[in-house]
Amino acid sequence: MTATPRPSPGRPRDDQVDHRIADAAVELFGRKGWASFSIEAVARLAGVGKASVYLRWRNKEELLVEALKLRMGRISDVDTGTVRGDLVELVQQLLTLYTGERGQAALRLGIEARGIPGLAERYEDMAQAQILAARAIVRRGIRRGELPENTSVTFLLDAVCGGAMNHALTVPPALGPLTAEAMADYAEHFVDFVLTSVLSGP
Structure with missing residues (x-):
């Protein structure tokens, strides 16, 4: 507590x-x-x-x-009405978290939280809430028929969340901080790329 x-x-x-x-x-x-x-x-x-x-x-x-x-900002479940819109919003939230002025703290938190007295329990609660919010997006898309019933929630979120974090970590410093417009553009194109793979099937 x-x-x-x-x-x-x-x-x-x-x-x-x-x-x-x-x-x-x-x-x-x-x-x-x-x-x-x-x-x-x-x-x-x-x-x-x-x-x-x-x-x-x-x-x-x-x-x-x-x-x-x-x-510290938190990742929340936002229902835009479509799974594409929800995933775009999720990617933008992740980019904002990891490239914002508190991005370094967010990254360190994931690495060090479990070893800090008093913080481990709170971090687990926060991480679980974020996981549930992200999973709700995919499950909602499956219920709506926007995603195939056999869609792997884990694999899809690994791709989306992992890709967003990787992008945040690998943008060259020389390019300066990502603007809101750049984040929105990346989020839309990246989500479209991932969804094309999901919807095209094996």
Whole structure:
């Protein structure tokens, strides 16, 4: 269960400071990983005193868990009315997650979460929710008759989700951050490519 930051005595909490600390925590985790993550380093990056962090969180485990909850995007199930539209939306969400300003943290989370005290359980819950959302898209497409009944949910999502992550990781830095238009264009063409393979059969 995620711990709630402790209320501080005296003056009311400043939400802007909360957000600065959370942003700094996610950025530091993304750049340096858990081994270099500390209250002191987060405070320096956020431009606040160490005491300000400890007034809100008891330790670095609580800080990182809460920061990821506050500032990390999640993959959700969006029903556009067609399986193509749903998969395009899924790919765009994945690209936004992995190429956005918190993309490094999202990637590290998948690698390190299970070894971080207090975060492993929350990560499993988040990962499971994302898996269920993605699987719902494919199952809905099968029920609608848009996909063959024998479509492998696992293989289709491995192709779509794996392809989206690979694209996010391999775009040359020289090209700069992916724009919303570039992500939308890639998502549509990529989903069409995958669906053509699925619908053409063996």
